[in-house]
């Protein structure tokens with residue numbers, strides 16, 4: 114899709130279901146809900162004017178950035194993997210969340226139970242509430258996911274029974290885990306290699322497309338901001354490789370994209 118053909122509203126509204134095909138592999142973003150991010154507090158900025166002057170479309174009428182919450186279903190020849198586990202069937206009002214957040218809402222995944230069906234593994238990018246919600250609750254209504262092995266990065270705290278994976282470890286042929294610490298100690302990204310295209314699963318190395326333009330911006334939830342900057346730099350190098358697209362969990366309704374001229378360009 115040409116950027117000029119993109120509805121401006123998609124930069125500031127929660128994601129809908131979107132798919133991308135890379136040869137034999139299909140990646141489908143399934144939304145669970147959204148969380149509002151305070152444009153200044155989320156990045157620990159004193160003021161927002163300069164940063165958002167060029168990007169007014171990122172700020173919703175509510176005054177917040179809209180961060181989608183969702184999962185990624187990866188389907189290849191003979192295998193199906195789910196990445197992340199959403200927030201789960203719950204909502205938190207703005208006055209009960211962190212000061213850098215507004216409303217947080219989940220539960221949308223319930224309507225995709227048939228689409229998700231059985232999976233061979235669940236890869237959790239990290240153990241924050243908006244990525245492990247359904248897993249912590251035992252996947253109600255999703256028994257074909259509950260019994261699959263749950264994989265998490267080597268240095269990430271995990272409940273008993275979850276398995277740890279290492280940097281560079283192959284999950285299935287064509288899907289490789291990459292350690293991208295900084296947001297959390299054991300944060301994981303993935304590289305999915307299709308026939309002539311690659312998909313990089315960014316996880317929470319980035320929370321807003323604004324960070325593609327200004328990668329020094331770290332979120333106030335990053336446990337190690339310097340390492341999270343290093344991980345963003347590593348992901349941007351991956352995205353420099355020709356034929357590479359990415360998926361970002363929290364990028365409003367533009368989760369699939371690539372970097373063109375230093376900016377996020379939606380592709381699905």
Ligand SMILES: [Zn+2]
Nearest residue numbers: 241243244317
């Ligand atoms: Zn997150």
